[in-house]
Amino acid sequence: MSTPEDIVRLKQLKESELLDEAWTHWKANREQLDETVALLEDPDPTMRSLAVEEIDSLSTNLAELVQTTIPALLVPPSKTSHLGALMELKSGVGGSEASLFLAELLRMYQRLANNSRWHASVVGKNDLENGGIKDAVVEFKGEGAYDSLRWESGVHRVQRVPATETSGRTHTSTVAIVVLPLIEETDSQQDELFNMEDVKLEVMRARGAGGQHVNKTESAVRLTHIPSGVTVSMQDERSQHQNRRRAFQVLRSRLMDLKLTREMEERRSTRRNLVKGADRSEKIRTYNFAQDRVTDHRIGLTMKNLTSVMEGDGIELFIDALKQDNAESAMEAMLEESD
Amino acid sequence: MSSLLASLAKSLRSQSQAAREFKWMQQHISQHKHSPDIIHEYVRRRTAGEPLQYILGTQPFGPLNLLARPPVLIPRPETEHWVCKLAESFTPTAQKPISLLDLGTGSGCIPLLLCNLWPQGSVKAHAVDISPHALKLATDNAQLCGMQSSQQDHQTQNTFSTSMANFLAETFPDTATRSNAPFDIITSNPPYIPWNEYLELPRSVQDFEDPRALFGGPSGFNFYHAIARLISKEDILKPSGIVVLEVGHDQAKKVESLMLETGRFRRTEIWSDPWEKQRTVVAHM
Missing domain, CATH: 3.40.50.150 (Vaccinia Virus protein VP39)
Known part of the structure; x- marks a missing residue:
């Protein structure tokens, strides 16, 4: 019988397998390099030129291992890689122009989901008459959805001349995005997030005599998680049953988000430098149509050709860069802690 | 569209209730592939006092979605x-x-x-x-x-x-x-x-x-x-x-x-x- 400690150790071994492989690979390359260097003194000129070629390729291999392979393996594996994402988009300053931009962002993320093989479904949305969307809630299910989309939280700013603007003035409008981890009802982690006794379930509004006296649809619900004070209201569906399920799903996501943020804060307080990115009121990206560019303010990355971001797969470059940036700061933090 | 929503809001005496019911009507129309014009008919019936459940023909009840037909009492x-x-x-x-x-x-x-x-x-x-x-x-x-x-x-x-x-x-x-x-x-x-x-x-x-x-x-x-x-x-x-x-x-x-x-x-x-x-x-x- 294996004890729990054995299992932990086995898991550790299993997780370090790839790193061990890379290290063995690096050592073998290094030894080979030492041996090859000796051949540079060989009296045979053919041998010498072969040695030069060999050294060249070995050095490339070693550099690749040190600069890319090993660092990637050293970054602790994501604990959230299996989670889907719940994205809330709200139009901010800029009125109807903001809601038009929100509709475009929504399409951009739906295309990203399609390319990434996630399943995206809009679970709540308020359309406006101009074709814009006032706010929307989208569920992304699939491996890695949360890890990719979490960096989209924050204020997205658009600068352009609205189609409705006759004087040709450039307007600035914003859309605020919050991305939460999506906890499935079947996920074992959900049990740890709250106790049912701590959740107060309320129905909305007075109903007079109620019962047979009233036949108005009354399906809105509000949940309050008493220990944390988190409240969730849901009224999109005619079915109270469905509103309740949705509300519990959002509650689980909010509580998971709080938990992840708390864990991040705890790690941060043990470190001297601050990890960027948790502030959701911060402007994170600008989409400037006149200059045909998209700039991410957190990593200072600018991409020309805005259309490739809005209509193509340019958004993936930003997401990859942000993931890379996160991995690098995680590495830095690790190095600092080991000092 | 906006005049429909406005008359619904006036009749229901609630902007938010009207917006929700209007959305549910639109969802119903697109789900059943009805002609979009039928929304006028729905709003007219609703403002004449007809329950939404009779217009859409259903009422969710727990996990069930039951049929609703006049004059049978709509589940509460x-x-x-x-x-x-x-x-x-x-x-x-x-x-x-x-x-x-x-x-x-x-x-x-x-x-x-x-x-x-x-x-x-x-x-x-x-x-x-x-x-x-x-x-x-x-x-x-x-x-x-x-x-x-x-x-x-x-x-x-x-x-x-x-x-x-x-x-x-x-x-x-x-x-x-x-x-x-x-x-x-x-x-x-x-x-x-x-x-x-x-x-x-x-x-x-x-x-x-x-x-x-x-x-x-x-x-x-x-x-x-x-x-x-x-x-x-x-x-x-x-x-x-x-x-x-x-x-x-x-x-x-x-x-x-x-x-x-x-x-x-x-x-x-x-x-x-x-x-x-x-x-x-x-x-x-």
Whole structure:
């Protein structure tokens, strides 16, 4: 019988397998390099030129291992890689122009989901008459959805001349995005997030005599998680049953988000430098149509050709860069802690 | 579009309720691939007071999506709440199945939700109503929920049967009901609105829903008296049976007394609805 400690150790071994492989690979390359260097003194000129070629390729291999392979393996594996994402988009300053931009962002993320093989479904949305969307809630299910989309939280700013603007003035409008981890009802982690006794379930509004006296649809619900004070209201569906399920799903996501943020804060307080990115009121990206560019303010990355971001797969470059940036700061933090 | 929404808001006296109902109408139209123009018709009917449930033809009830057809009483959220609570308060098993009688079943919402929430093969439900419209709708809803009729006598499934009967009549129980008796549970959401309150009902209730599902006699208690008489008879309830009755906003205490006066019950409970009205009287033998 294996004890729990054995299992932990086995898991550790299993997780370090790839790193061990890379290290063995690096050592073998290094030894080979030492041996090859000796051949540079060989009296045979053919041998010498072969040695030069060999050294060249070995050095490339070693550099690749040190600069890319090993660092990637050293970054602790994501604990959230299996989670889907719940994205809330709200139009901010800029009125109807903001809601038009929100509709475009929504399409951009739906295309990203399609390319990434996630399943995206809009679970709540308020359309406006101009074709814009006032706010929307989208569920992304699939491996890695949360890890990719979490960096989209924050204020997205658009600068352009609205189609409705006759004087040709450039307007600035914003859309605020919050991305939460999506906890499935079947996920074992959900049990740890709250106790049912701590959740107060309320129905909305007075109903007079109620019962047979009233036949108005009354399906809105509000949940309050008493220990944390988190409240969730849901009224999109005619079915109270469905509103309740949705509300519990959002509650689980909010509580998971709080938990992840708390864990991040705890790690941060043990470190001297601050990890960027948790502030959701911060402007994170600008989409400037006149200059045909998209700039991410957190990593200072600018991409020309805005259309490739809005209509193509340019958004993936930003997401990859942000993931890379996160991995690098995680590495830095690790190095600092080991000092 | 905006003028439609505005007239809906004016009629419902709520901008937000109008926006939601308008969205549900649009969802219904796109789901059923109706012509988009039909929204004008829907809004016209709604502003004339017709319940949204009759216009869209359905009403969610727990996890079920039941058909709603005029003039049969539309299932209410208060009923949804106590039926879910009843389903959670105990669970029959297929090894020891129970029998249930629902008096004045209307859309069939009470027995059908219980049949859905309880394990298969654990309940045999019989429902009566005086209205042929109600019985047709309850039967259609049963079919929609994938229910078996008891004639097929499936041992492994929950079953649902109906018969037309007036439970105010001296001749009740009818033959079909008697053949299913005695019952472990009798449920009912009988008409309970008294005369003075009936006159004050909102238009969407008074002009569209069946008065026979709403009007409970001059004082509102006619049907509770009939139920008290019924359960006083031998052989209708099993020795450990329970009776679960929905009541009007101020009727719980009186109905509880009526049940206790039969001398058939050991104890009673009153359940409140989510809007803090005493809504359900539960009497245990």
